[in-house]
Amino acid sequence: MTYDVAIIGAGLVGLATAHRLQTLRPDWKVCLLEKEQSIALHQSSHNSGVIHSGIYYQPGSLRAKNCLSGYALLLEFCSQHQVPFEICGKLIVATEADEIPALEKIYLRGKENGLYGLSMLDREAALEIEPNIACERAIQVPQAGIIDFRNVALTLSELVEEAGGVMLLGEEVKQIQSLATEVIIGTSGNELRSRYAVSCAGLYADKVARLTVPDLPCRILPFRGEYYDLIPERRDLVNHLIYPVPNPNFPFLGVHFTRRLHGGVEAGPNAVLAFRREGYKFADFDMVELTTTLAYRGFRKIASKYWRTGLQEMRRSLSKKKFVEALQKLVPAIVEQDVVPGRSGVRAMACDIEGNLLDDFLILEEQRIIHMVNAPSPAATACLAIGRELATKILKKEL
Numbered sequence: 001m002t003y004d005v006a007i008i009g010a011g012l013v014g015l016a017t018a019h020r021l022q023t024l025r026p027d028w029k030v031c032l033l034e035k036e037q038s039i040a041l042h043q044s045s046h047n048s049g050v051i052h053s054g055i056y057y058q059p060g061s062l063r064a065k066n067c068l069s070g071y072a073l074l075l076e077f078c079s080q081h082q083v084p085f086e087i088c089g090k091l092i093v094a095t096e097a098d099e100i101p102a103l104e105k106i107y108l109r110g111k112e113n114g115l116y117g118l119s120m121l122d123r124e125a126a127l128e129i130e131p132n133i134a135c136e137r138a139i140q141v142p143q144a145g146i147i148d149f150r151n152v153a154l155t156l157s158e159l160v161e162e163a164g165g166v167m168l169l170g171e172e173v174k175q176i177q178s179l180a181t182e183v184i185i186g187t188s189g190n191e192l193r194s195r196y197a198v199s200c201a202g203l204y205a206d207k208v209a210r211l212t213v214p215d216l217p218c219r220i221l222p223f224r225g226e227y228y229d230l231i232p233e234r235r236d237l238v239n240h241l242i243y244p245v246p247n248p249n250f251p252f253l254g255v256h257f258t259r260r261l262h263g264g265v266e267a268g269p270n271a272v273l274a275f276r277r278e279g280y281k282f283a284d285f286d287m288v289e290l291t292t293t294l295a296y297r298g299f300r301k302i303a304s305k306y307w308r309t310g311l312q313e314m315r316r317s318l319s320k321k322k323f324v325e326a327l328q329k330l331v332p333a334i335v336e337q338d339v340v341p342g343r344s345g346v347r348a349m350a351c352d353i354e355g356n357l358l359d360d361f362l363i364l365e366e367q368r369i370i371h372m373v374n375a376p377s378p379a380a381t382a383c384l385a386i387g388r389e390l391a392t393k394i395l396k397k398e399l
């Protein structure tokens with residue numbers, strides 16, 4: 001088979017890219033190659049389900065730009081296609097006075113990123129919204145919302161198929177040959193030709209990119225995020241979304257409370273190195289993947305910088321007591337009996353050889369292939385904007 005564009009990976013980013021390409025070029029033959037037997041089985045359905053406002057990201061970065069434009073596109077898409085969501089707002093809470101300067105920085109960053117309606121609340125005002133928090137001061141972010149991103153992926157996949165897109169499931173891409181006029185893609189069982197290719201392979205983004213960019217300057221490190229569920233009788237401890245002030249030296253937002261769209265409240269996720277890229281449980285282990293991670297200079301550098309935080313996270317993963325202690329910082333009334341173990345997800349984080357986790361989305365463009373190498377949070381919120389960007393880059397190649 002010959003296609004105009006082959007997209008590798010049917011998560012939110014790949015699906016959104018296919019959808020956008022079909023909208024702009026309905027005459028093109030588009031296929032999606034997905035290694036699993038179903039779409040969106042990894043990060044796109046194992047996340048917190050939060051529609052991010054864009055408050056945290058460096059102004060002008062791809063994350064800031066795509067989160068803000070993706071937010072608007074996502075809400076419009078969901079309204080148009082009856083995908084349920086709720087804009088419930090969130091609080092980012094300084095629980096101690098020494099966190100206030102960092103909270104103020106986030107507030108200013110949000111303003112710089114053009115967020116409307118942000119308010120800096122004193123303790124009393126914050127307690128009116130979330131009566132059970134420990135709080136010195138808090139930012140109220142009215143735009144934040146909740147959604148089940150799997151529904152977004154399913155809707156996108158239906159639209160792609162209705163528009164004639166071909167979904168090739170169970171096809172793991174193992175080889176890519178980029179020629180002057182086409183790309184030849186070898187999968188576990190087949191070979192296909194396409195004029196262009198876009199790779200959106202999430203946790204394996206670096207592995208796929210290295211098929212055509214052998215000297216790729218980074219590797220994906222998998223960080224598992226584990227959640228606990230609040231038991232039904234204690235769900236009223238949390239009204240909306242409650243986040244801590246993130247550690248500025250760590251690229252994760254810290255364990256938080258998230259109300260789920262279809263009921264229930266989750267607490268988490270932590271951030272623990274996974275011993276396998278798709279390792280959803282502590283004991284999931286892949287010798288080759290783990291030794292490749294441990295042997296990577298970037299990982300060793302990061303481990304030497306953050307070993308203390310890493311150990312703390314590991315302890316929190318193994319000990320419910322430690323996990324609950326972190327939650328008690330935000331909601332002191334929570335006790336171990338109030339939570340039960342819940343889901344988990346694994347984040348794909350690109351790390352360079354110097355041990356820096358990349359702070360932005362990373363897109364690598366070649367003559368006939370585009371690789372989405374780093375698409376961490378908020379890429380679910382931003383997927384429609386990223387899809388637009390990747391589709392535009394492909395169409396420019398036609399000029």
Ligand SMILES: Cc1cc2nc3c(=O)[nH]c(=O)nc-3n(C[C@H](O)[C@H](O)[C@H](O)COP(=O)(O)OP(=O)(O)OC[C@H]3O[C@@H](n4cnc5c(N)ncnc54)[C@H](O)[C@@H]3O)c2cc1C
Pocket residue numbers: 008009010011012013014033034035036039040041042043044045046047048049050051052171172173174200201202203204205208224225269344345346347348375376377378379380381382
């Ligand atoms: C715990 C956690 C919480 C998060 N919370 C949020 C949140 O609240 N809000 C938010 O906006 N973002 C959140 N994110 C981030 C968001 O989920 C991801 O950034 C986003 O889903 C990335 O989508 P993707 O399509 O790039 O990757 P994925 O969804 O991982 O899709 C990649 C696809 O590529 C396929 N694939 C891989 N290799 C190959 C190959 N060789 N051949 C064929 N197919 C292949 C995989 O099977 C997979 O289906 C969270 C992520 C995690 C893990």
